[in-house]
Amino acid sequence: MHSIISILNNIIIVVPALLIVAFVTIAERKTMASMQRRLGPNIVGYYGLLQAFADALKLLLKEYIAPTQANVILFFLGPIITLIFSLLGYAVIPYGLGLFISDFSLGILYMLAVSSLATYGILLAGWSANSKYAFLGSLRSTAQLISYELILSSVILLVILFTGSLNLTVIIESQKIVFFILPLLPIFIVFFIGAIAETNRAPFDLAEAESELVSGFMTEHSAGIFVFFFLAEYASIVLICILTCVLFLGGYLSILPINLVFYLFKLVFMLDYGLISTDFISIGLFSLNLGLKTSLFIFIFIWVRASFPRIRFDQLMSVCWIVLLPIIVGYIIFNSTITMGINIHPFALNL
Structure with a gap:
């Protein structure tokens, strides 16, 4: 059972x-x-x-066609691996108070791990296709993902220093007083730039540059197997937007006092008369908050794609290593110095 x-x-x-x-x-x-x-x-x-x-x-x-000289097993497994690890991250997301599959104490590390493993699917798919365009696209994607994962993990380290926990629910509940986007606004901007690059979205979609690589690492994939790559890309976008809300906008927490919103729902749905369960409305409110915030970030992802031109690959890597990484390292040192100086540093991590 x-x-x-x-x-x-x-x-x-x-x-x-x-x-x-x-x-x-x-x-x-x-x-x-x-x-x-x-x-x-x-x-x-x-x-x-x-x-x-x-x-x-x-x-x-459509008919599924594989290149003659391709490694068929890896050619088929690459997109499947990418999709599976894109979906595994949803297991530890708290969609509401007590609404999750697993309240994993190391939820942040789990999400970083599964997102890193998705890179192997892209690399295998590009290499096994025996196509120079697919192979170059997979190399670009791998270099890009590994580089910008360092940016994301460094930003997440700052949030962990603020909360003293690796648990996503604890991180959300730590933002009841103030959302972390206010004290960490510069770092939030860096994180969002890294999130766009991590999901291979324009203007950082150098792994799929049509003008250079036809379609990048998925050039030779078609029919049903292409759907896996397509689903994996957009599943990663939704997941990274949810994670952004959890880390910086309080996740399922409401901007307005939750008691006020709940009282309005009681008036509208006449909860005192037992027409609708109080617990059901409470869970729905929390999930609605997270959904609205996530929708806002998804819109910004689309807005960025429609607004900015694609940059060169050397510019992409230079921004990561020369601009963003020094900013984050400096902010980590600054933040740790200030919090330890005024004795508000959470020394004991709640693992």
């Missing part, structure tokens, strides 16, 4: 995550179309809401 409950918990998380990915693709196409004075998808379903499902069906019905 316990195994069945565990399977159901995972399904409840994974299926909505995949559906969110589908609707994020629609939102991106509609938003970019609006910015570029186009219509975007508007035929398949009401307001084009079923366009992503039509695209997925088209890809699944």
